[in-house]
Amino acid sequence: MERAHTAEEFIAALRALRICSGLSYRQLEGRAAARGDTLASSTIATALGRATLPREPFVAAFTRACGLGETEVQRWLDARLRLALGQQPPGPRTEPVSPGTDEQATPDTAEADPEPQSGHRNRQMRLIAAAAIGAGAALGIQLLLSALSAPHSTTTATHPVRGLSILAVGSWAQIHPARTPRLCVTEGRDRTHHYATAIAAQDSCAQAAPPHTYVEPVGENLVQIQWHHPKYGIGCLTLLRDGPGRDLIEPRDDCAEDNPAQQFRIEPIGPPASAHFLLRPAATGQCLSVRDQDTAEGAEIVEGRCSGARDQEFLITLIPPA
Structure with a gap:
């Protein structure tokens, strides 16, 4: 120093x-x-x-x-x-x-x-x-x-996640459904009205801030996805395992790096230049996808069986700090 x-x-x-x-x-x-x-x-x-x-x-x-x-x-x-x-x-x-x-x-x-x-x-x-x-x-x-x-430093050259140049301390990012890259994974609501609080959904990137998305590595190819909101603070995307919101993804403020429901494995698929990834909750090993393969704005992000369908592919774009 x-x-x-x-x-x-x-x-x-x-x-x-x-x-x-x-x-x-x-x-x-x-x-x-x-x-x-x-x-x-x-x-x-x-x-x-x-x-x-x-x-x-x-x-x-x-x-x-x-x-x-x-x-x-x-x-x-x-x-x-x-x-x-x-x-x-x-x-x-x-x-x-x-x-x-x-x-x-x-x-x-x-x-x-x-x-x-x-x-x-x-x-x-x-x-x-x-x-x-x-x-x-x-x-x-x-x-x-x-x-x-240690084999890695804290400079921008570290690669804790294969296929992404994420800093060891984490990086700001935008996550897009690969079929609809003009949309971003951001805050939305359950369109069935079975679950009342905010959840992860796809919406216009122009409407995606706040919250800002921050991806922090917590293990090899394993990350915690945080939403930084100017009003509500930090919420970690969490897989809901039961209740009316089962299989939905909710931001929760009780972030814990060792909580499997808040850990997601990032797996690159396709050619390296495509930057397409599967997002797999560590708690279940299944895959995130867009509900009912919907391409409309507001469609919920849900967990389900890995099927190889295009709606389970996501693009992750690292962006400069806000």
Whole structure:
């Protein structure tokens, strides 16, 4: 963090700090509220998905929520102020020292690396190490060593979901029924009137905001699909297993990363360039589809047997932060 040369590197260090903390966005929001800070989980998702410098109150509330003491928090604030003023960090920009050596790689050495993958890896390690400077005292050496040896970094190069370049911390997205790409999966109502609350349905993308859709990986090819609403907060799409809303998908505010009813497996189908996917609830292994293969606006998204029909194919488009 104190060696960050750009806002992008500073954001990458914040992402690394969040992963080291092991806390979800909602947990960070709760910890901040307990301290009297305001830190909406939707704000966290947006700030960590950008490449621009976040505001000072956000950095303070976020680093406190991650478990840092006031001394460490102030170091993050000082680093942010330095970047905001356009100042460079003190000392030369160096690569992390390998165990068992007393030499450091210079920038020229890194640029001359004949293997681009190795140079990219070195940069990843530097970003994680930057976060470790501020996080070590609060989070423990063992946790940080695990972060340094992790095969993936928190940069935009991670691919936790096959076929989608989703960030390790999640990405904003639009989900479209493949047959009707002008429509988006968004908030709707049960047209049979058997279930009264909001559910997932297909509707015009122009009418799809709010809520904004956020896809957060919770396992290999496994995601939680969140709706961020300016009035109702965050709701996680949840498969209804019984009652009048059975097989419908409802946004619920009791988000839990370990709840199978709120986990969806994303499976690419067809040519890689098509970006067509099946969405399969982890709780049942079946497939999401459009009720009665309807192409009309307002048709409900439901769970059913995987049939190979076109109404079970979805397009997922990653979009910049709102």
